[in-house]
Amino acid sequence: MFYTVLIKEARQLFSDKGFLLIALIQPLIFIVMFGSSFKGGDINHLDTIVIDNDHTNYSQYVIDATYESEFFDPINFSGTLDDALIHLERSEVRAVILIPENFSDNIDNAITGEIEIYIDSSNFLTYSSLSGAQIEIIKESLQRIANDLLGGLEEEKETSKKKIEDIKDIFDEIETEADKLDAELNDIKEEFSGIDSTAIKNSINSLKDALQEEKTSLNQTQNALDGIIFTLADIKAFNQTEEDRKLIVIGQITAIRNGINNSIKDVDDTIRDLDEIDVGTVDAGNISDRIDEKLDSIKNKFESVKEIGESISLNLNKLQKDFLSEPIRIKETAYHGEIKYFDYLGAGVLSLIVFFVSLMAPALNVIYEKEQNTLYRLSTTPVSSIIVFFGKFSVFILFSFFEMLYTLFVAILIYDLRITGSIYNVILILTLLACASISIGLFISSKVKTMQQALVLVPLIVIPSFMISHAFFPPDIMAEFMNYVAYATPMTFSNHALNAIMIKGFSLSEVLPDIYALLAFTIVPLILFIINYKRMRY
Amino acid sequence: MGDAVKVVNISKKYKGVVALDHVSLTIKKNSIFGLLGSNGAGKSTLLHIIIGLLNPNEGDVYVLDEKINKGFSKNLKNKVAIVPQKLSLYEELTIFENLYFFAKSYGLPRKEVLEKIEGLKNILRLGDLHRKVKNLSGGYQRRTSLAVGLIGSPEILILDEATVGIDLETKKIINELLLSLKEHMTVITTTHSLEEAEAICDYVYFLHKGKKVLEGTLQDIIKKYSAENSGDIHIVFKDEEAAKKIFDLFGETKILRMEGNKLYLVFFSGQYSANVLTNFLNKIKGYEKDIVDISIHKPNLEEIMLQLIKSD
Ligand SMILES: Nc1ncnc2c1ncn2[C@@H]1O[C@H](COP(=O)(O)OP(=O)(O)OP(=O)(O)O)[C@@H](O)[C@H]1O
Numbered sequence A: 001m002f003y004t005v006l007i008k009e010a011r012q013l014f015s016d017k018g019f020l021l022i023a024l025i026q027p028l029i030f031i032v033m034f035g036s037s038f039k040g041g042d043i044n045h046l047d048t049i050v051i052d053n054d055h056t057n058y059s060q061y062v063i064d065a066t067y068e069s070e071f072f073d074p075i076n077f078s079g080t081l082d083d084a085l086i087h088l089e090r091s092e093v094r095a096v097i098l099i100p101e102n103f104s105d106n107i108d109n110a111i112t113g114e115i116e117i118y119i120d121s122s123n124f125l126t127y128s129s130l131s132g133a134q135i136e137i138i139k140e141s142l143q144r145i146a147n148d149l150l151g152g153l154e155e156e157k158e159t160s161k162k163k164i165e166d167i168k169d170i171f172d173e174i175e176t177e178a179d180k181l182d183a184e185l186n187d188i189k190e191e192f193s194g195i196d197s198t199a200i201k202n203s204i205n206s207l208k209d210a211l212q213e214e215k216t217s218l219n220q221t222q223n224a225l226d227g228i229i230f231t232l233a234d235i236k237a238f239n240q241t242e243e244d245r246k247l248i249v250i251g252q253i254t255a256i257r258n259g260i261n262n263s264i265k266d267v268d269d270t271i272r273d274l275d276e277i278d279v280g281t282v283d284a285g286n287i288s289d290r291i292d293e294k295l296d297s298i299k300n301k302f303e304s305v306k307e308i309g310e311s312i313s314l315n316l317n318k319l320q321k322d323f324l325s326e327p328i329r330i331k332e333t334a335y336h337g338e339i340k341y342f343d344y345l346g347a348g349v350l351s352l353i354v355f356f357v358s359l360m361a362p363a364l365n366v367i368y369e370k371e372q373n374t375l376y377r378l379s380t381t382p383v384s385s386i387i388v389f390f391g392k393f394s395v396f397i398l399f400s401f402f403e404m405l406y407t408l409f410v411a412i413l414i415y416d417l418r419i420t421g422s423i424y425n426v427i428l429i430l431t432l433l434a435c436a437s438i439s440i441g442l443f444i445s446s447k448v449k450t451m452q453q454a455l456v457l458v459p460l461i462v463i464p465s466f467m468i469s470h471a472f473f474p475p476d477i478m479a480e481f482m483n484y485v486a487y488a489t490p491m492t493f494s495n496h497a498l499n500a501i502m503i504k505g506f507s508l509s510e511v512l513p514d515i516y517a518l519l520a521f522t523i524v525p526l527i528l529f530i531i532n533y534k535r536m537r538y
Numbered sequence B: 001m002g003d004a005v006k007v008v009n010i011s012k013k014y015k016g017v018v019a020l021d022h023v024s025l026t027i028k029k030n031s032i033f034g035l036l037g038s039n040g041a042g043k044s045t046l047l048h049i050i051i052g053l054l055n056p057n058e059g060d061v062y063v064l065d066e067k068i069n070k071g072f073s074k075n076l077k078n079k080v081a082i083v084p085q086k087l088s089l090y091e092e093l094t095i096f097e098n099l100y101f102f103a104k105s106y107g108l109p110r111k112e113v114l115e116k117i118e119g120l121k122n123i124l125r126l127g128d129l130h131r132k133v134k135n136l137s138g139g140y141q142r143r144t145s146l147a148v149g150l151i152g153s154p155e156i157l158i159l160d161e162a163t164v165g166i167d168l169e170t171k172k173i174i175n176e177l178l179l180s181l182k183e184h185m186t187v188i189t190t191t192h193s194l195e196e197a198e199a200i201c202d203y204v205y206f207l208h209k210g211k212k213v214l215e216g217t218l219q220d221i222i223k224k225y226s227a228e229n230s231g232d233i234h235i236v237f238k239d240e241e242a243a244k245k246i247f248d249l250f251g252e253t254k255i256l257r258m259e260g261n262k263l264y265l266v267f268f269s270g271q272y273s274a275n276v277l278t279n280f281l282n283k284i285k286g287y288e289k290d291i292v293d294i295s296i297h298k299p300n301l302e303e304i305m306l307q308l309i310k311s312d
């Protein structure tokens, strides 16, 4: 018996050819709709306008970074920010990036270069995708700008190293001078026992020792400079501008600067020491003058060392500042304000509920009447098909209207649905969608023969409609042809209008095309239904 | 002037099935026209074509002298009503609501509608009008459907097995009603019940497998077939033995048949029949006491039709 029941059920199920056909194409349509609704799987390659008011290498770096980013697809555009924002407002582009006039000047002057990015926040998905992606722009362009900055640093290092070499040379000279002075003092000591050369000799010796020390520390400084370059190479190699690496560089620069500053101080002390040496007055052969002269020349050499040292320190100062400041910053503006995911989905969900209910109810009603034969019987009475249509239509409008109000208020009361524009306009759009859905539902009912067929056909229309109507998947990521297919469902237009009203706060006059489309979706199926109804035969 | 319905040479095919095969007929005004035929003969199909719910594949249909072209005109919809074979009522609504709705669809004013509903309620014994149709018994559902057919006071009323499942008493009332309405109305009715056709039909049309087999007034048909064909004399004997005795007197013959304690003597019209009858009467002389009953059976419509179908 079980077998018999099985066969009977199968026979019954498979006897409805229309149902089978729909059931057969349904998975195909679903998969194509799903697959083509998200091309790449990720939400990226979003149209972006880049306005460069700076026109420098640095701004070009930012533009390049935008082009290379997989999130932004810069489009050809020439115009002002205001022009660009009009496109953004209509969601024709998802972001506008503005590089201001003084961008590179600021960076060069160790002031943060600020880029402005306006992101269309009427679409939660593209918004959150781009909002995260701007980091990528900063990273990429900073890399290049940092390269330039680092190039400067490298140059600086080379000159510093050379200056240190110069200092070392001078130190060598001083040493020779000091040696000479030492020798001379020995001679003098022999010739004139009256002169106390020991004190001078001691200070010269301690000077020489100090020089030796200084040279060692200069060598260290040179090594430290090489070390910076090494760190910088690291930064480049690992493609990162991480905070800790920055800190290392800054630490190194600071160490070098301190080293040089110390050296300068030492040099200062030495100069003071030299000043304090009392050569005394030994007239024979102007000895004291000669010694003074020598000391003066040593002193002068120290002065120039000090000068060089200060210049190194100064440049390192600037470098450190470059590194310390945040070279680039992006100021993000959510163009339609912050948005919650539910706010974004709200339009689609409302449309879906209205579409589904308003489509299903009249379709099932008419098919039920067909199955009950009452429609045929009614068609033998003189009542006009127009009246039959409007009778049904009016009741379903009323039904859908209250259903819609109810849904809307639940969404607002419980989930705090954001409605920036007028709620009356939201109601109007949803009512128009209900009209269109009822018309389509009636039209379907005049084409479909059995309840079973209707029950597979309605989801076949509603679910893909939801998927392609831009309520869920942004149009940006849908296959091109799918965006044309999307015009086949009124939900696309209602979603567009609802999004504009609820999120962007648009007025009705700004969504007129959507309204016209919804009206067309009401009138065309309505006419087809009436024609079909008149032709309806057993 | 004119006929109620004129059907000229229409054919209707469904996938693989020829439901109607070149059917022509004329229905006179103010008559009750019986469309007869076994299941699947094409009766419903023909009626749906007449009322414009179905388009024939070929042929023309005229209703009240108006040619039917893709459905009825509003004028005809006002004048022709059908009580379909399938229930065709709003089952979620009450009897009253159904009647009221259909009455309104004929554009009748409320007062008139209420009067009519009251009238039909009484004639058809609809009982409590505020019961939902889906909860009614089958017979009451049919009565309601019939009431809906009558509510617009049509000039032509098409009944597709309208009285199936209705009890005999009500059926009788309905038949009387139809007969009384004949003055203003043409009734086209299909039925398997030949008895019923015999009771009310002025004219019958017999379809078999989409083709006309027979048509004419009831009297003509019966006269014709009883003249052309045969009648039976049924002789009932007190027991089988007695019947056998008489049967054996005749030997092998086609005109006499025995079934249990009954003998059936077929007689034909004309001279031959007279000979057979006298011969038979002579032979049973002396056996009168063995005979319980003798009756003469003239063919009724049913038998004529069964015969016609068999000969097909
Ligand atoms: N919609 C249809 N599709 C296919 N075949 C059909 C359809 N409607 C009727 N038929 C076939 O047409 C033939 C005539 O059907 P119809 O309903 O007219 O018969 P009927 O005389 O009314 O029978 P009944 O006395 O059982 O009501 C039948 O063979 C039937 O199977």
Ligand SMILES: [Mg+2]
Pocket: B043, B044, B045, B085, B160
């Ligand atoms: Mg039938």
